[in-house]
Amino acid sequence: MRWLADAVAAGFPLRRGLALLALSPFRFVAGRALFRLELPMGLRVYAPLGYLPEVVRNALHVFFYRDYEALSQFKPREGWVVADVGAFVGVYTVRAAELVGPGGRVVAVEPLPEHARLVMMNAAANSLANVRVVGACASDRWGEAELLVPPSPINATLKPEYARAVGGARSMRRVRLLPLDALLEAEGPLDLVKVDVEGYELDLLRGSKLLAPRRARRIVVEVHTSVTPSALVARELERRGYATAVYLPEGAYEQAFVYAFHK
DSSP, rough: OOOHHHHTTOOOOOHHHHHHHHHOOOEEEEEEEEEEOOOOGGGGGEEGGGGGHHHHHHIIIIIOGGGSSSSGGGSTTTTOOEEEOOTTTTHHEEEHHHHHHSSEEEEEEEHHHHHHHHHHHHHHHHHHHEEEEEEEESSSEEEEEEEEEEGGGGGBSSSSHHHTTOOOOSSEEEEEEEEHHHHHHHHOBSSSSEETTTOOOOHHHHHOSSSSSTTEEEEEEEEEETSOOOOOOOOHHHTTTTEEEEEEEOOOEEEEEEEEEEO
């Protein structure tokens, strides 16, 4: 129950949130019962009940610890175009979409179809018409691949060593691959790219020929240091013309955030 202690310590309105959860009617989608979690900014997300710890932890990182906004210039602003690469159920997506407003937009990339559907549902539940969901796995190439799904689906990954580090693969899912370059060509220039690809971050960056400040003005990469040293991610982004800063969240296990911005 570590996630409950973390939630209380971060100031999450746990009593109110769990009371609303207990009183809220469950939605049923494709035979699955979904709970509703109330978030700051008047937002909410739906997810399967079995995802409760993961979704609360994700909400803590996005809304309370602000790991993707440790540098103030990385907080999405009115009119921005933002890519959420590795969206899970859309917690960061709905925050970014609310912040950029109707004059901006958010492109959410998520490989598992059931998660992509939840991102769409959560955007609609918050009346956010500025969200487009791409059902694909961000990669360094076109094609298909086996996505390894550990016991906690939030950790679904293309990287076998990362899957082993988080409990091993419980299942494998065939997914469509989308190169980062295709996203940059279709949606750019982007004001902000948030990357959380569960150990595949360095492969993703190295596989791009187009990644540069004129196409993606700011990038924040969640780095899983059990697989990839944050210094290598920072070095790759610096090679592309970015200045970088590495943020190490207090108490985070094998996790870092690399911020890249125009020099």
